[in-house]
Amino acid sequence: MSDQKKGTAEDTRVDQLGVTAKPPNLDDPRVVLSLLEADQVVAEKRQTRFGRRNLSLSLRMLLWGLRVYVVLMLVIVLIDVLRTLHLNP
Amino acid sequence: MTPEKDPSSTASFRPARPTTETAVSSSVSNELAGLLTHEDRDRARDRWRVMRARWRGAGRNPFPKISLLWLLIGPGVLVFLGENDAPSMLSYSATGARYGIGFFIPFMVLTFVMGFVVQEMTVRLGAVTHRGHAELIFDRFGKFWGLFAMGDLILGNFLTLVTEFIGVRAGLSYFGIRPVVSVGAALVLVMVVIATGRYWTWERITLGLAAFNALFVPAALLAHPNWGSVGHALVTWTPFPKGDEYEILTLMLSTIGATVTPWMLFFQQSAVVDKGMQPRDLAAGRFDTGLGALLAAIFGIAALLATAPLFQHGIDASQFQGLEFAQALKPWLGQIGSTLFALGIFEAGIVAAIAISTSSAYAFGEVFQTGHSLNRPLREGWAFYLVLLGSAFVAASLVLIPNVPLEFIVLTVNVIAVLAMPPALAFLLLLVNDREVMGDHVNGRWANIAGVTVTVLLICAGIGFGIATVFPKVLGG
Incomplete structure (x- = not known):
């Protein structure tokens, strides 16, 4: 309010x-x-544009960590999909 | 708070803060007239209606206040009812059919609370900056990180869009309508809705369609749920589901993915911008978001309750697709109940198809700096509308491939949505804590605690899913 x-x-x-x-x-x-x-x-x-912000080392590490997390998880989903397709062809 | 001027720009026009006293000389006004777009005029018309309603609502009479809320609700209700989409409703249905009334009901309430926490931040971002989510990520974090965020969004949106058309196909196949006809009709409906060339009209038509998400409520009532059990489950979070732990974990992840997904962040912020909301509309924006979360929670739980009889009567629903749910429910819900259920799945698919394809088009326009507003006429915003319709068309075509394992795709897409969410939430939290962008509207302590908690919960859920997939014996599989 x-x-x-x-x-x-x-x-x-x-x-x-x-x-x-x-x-x-x-x-x-x-x-x-x-x-x-x-x-x-x-x-x-x-x-007009908002300018780039400064990305500190810790912030960059956080973003990279999350990026690696997503890639790993997508690989795991792929494993899951292939396993399911193998079990139920 | 004020964005920097692009040094490459040659024009030098900057309108003053809007007040009635602002004098704009006639020579300047001629220049401005050329710069103002159709989109600006439509948005100004919407703002005028809001201002009029707000002024009339200054007294004690409640009706103008209701009128103001009516004008300002939209993005929040749409995003939540849009996310109560075909895969979400099928996921809730699968949960009800396999585990009945119990743990999953309060768990769903929790996911909608999580959804409200993060969506409220997008309202603030949109109303304060007047920029879309994709545009802000590119501006503040640069192209490198922006492209990652867009990659997640486009992949997630496309896969989800496929599942929406699965819902459309499944819902209408109950009535014997051939897939090519149902999917084609859905595409035509998407075209008709966007052809209005006006955000307000698009929003009202889509809201009208989204109201049919309530069809799950009478379907649930026809199932005659035991309200005592529902109350007990809400309070105690029991009974906890028994059986295949891996399947339970997948359904938990799928339930989260049915409520908190990246497209919602991008869509609501862009819709708030397109609607022309301003910082003084934030209270209404929060109400809109809360109302959307509440309605979506009620309708989602209704879908679960409608299919709970399958669990109570020991029907194996593990291989059910959308159509089978409606057919199997006939003995308990009757012809009317199962028809409502099938129509509800169709509605869930069509509304989400409209919202998600619009979300992709907004993000595309924001990144490539092409016109990205539903207030643009077709000839001005052709690239925006092309992305919108193109993504819907390709997704719809894939659904026509025969013998696709639809329910499996639906659950998998929801899981992917959860896994892609932590980076999206990280960008959201960084933006909404960025004082240069948000000024005094940065997150407070509690909003940050809630946002970080949601992010950590999603990461833990994802890691749990990963461990269970790679090392199934951990869960006794």
Whole structure:
């Protein structure tokens, strides 16, 4: 619920526009921009990227460990599938 | 929290934080008009409806609040009812038929709690960053790790999609419909749903279809379950299943895989973004996710209860495919009950086929930076729709191969989903704890404890399965 309380004053202004106006004229870009957050606009998202994060040694080891885990487990599933097919040809 | 500007970009437009006072000069607005897409306008229309409902709901009258929730629910309910898919319902059915009412009922509740914990994080990620899961992984971890994550997703999604069409085929074969007709009709339905070119319409149609997951409830009631036994099982987690430990372990893994899978993470986050949810919608997003988990748990347990009579009467269901369950249940559920069961399996397959193929298309679009929104008209988002339909078409074609061991494939796919989950959860936890991405919305301590616990549980379950497979004598096999 705390998320709803954040920025109430500013958001109320937007809401009042929404409720008092007729269905918005979405051909007007100002109306569209007033309804969306800045980084919700497709053109803006295309131009901006989150940068790479630093991967510490321990983080890289964790990711590699999980990768090895998945590969090993898939091999085990394959063994299981082959065994089942062998038992029930 | 704010993403960096791409230095290669030539355009310099950056809209201001939305307020009614924001003045955008007319010369700039002409430039913006060219930059805004159909997708932006549709999303703005959705936001306007949400804002209107929120403003009207500020008073004590409860109806506008219900209206607001109605507008904001969707991704959470869809992801959980989508995951109550054909393999999941068949897995629950197999569990009920082989072990009856007991340990697996509270175990299923636990898996849905686990599902809620991880899915809530995707809601926050989507609403705060407005980016899909695949896009964030590529941005923050780079192409190398991103491709691994995508590989897991695409493999898992494709295999699961195959099982959805198995469900469609199995469900409709009960009515004597030929596989080529049932699978073809399912593909047409997928096409019709996405042809609307509007996220809102797609979401409402799919939600409408997903409501039929409730068909398992009357089927369960017709089985006249012993509610005292159900209550006893929920409280005591007993009786614990007896018999082949390896099979029990496989069913446990399959039950987890029926609730917590990688596609759910990618799908819900992308759907939250496509719906246009914002940080102030998080409470509704949590409600949506909790409601989805609750409904899916009820319907999943209903599938188990519906097939429990097979266990009580000593029917050997070990070789049952989807169709056999419905046929074998006739003496206890009657014609109506078994028909509901067969329709439920069909519904489970078709809704999940829509959701999973959409999940693949979202991830593809996010990684290759092509349009990836259901708000895009077909001509603008053709690559997105091509991936969506192409994956569904190939999966559907495979199902038409005769004499495929369907139930075995179904259980195996669920197991693979569990095994691929720990790396996906690791990326999720790293992203949702990344202050540069999430700002003040990073995970709290308890969310991290819950997330890490779920990850460790899944790894332990996977290792247990691995040991039991390689060294079957450990479990007395």
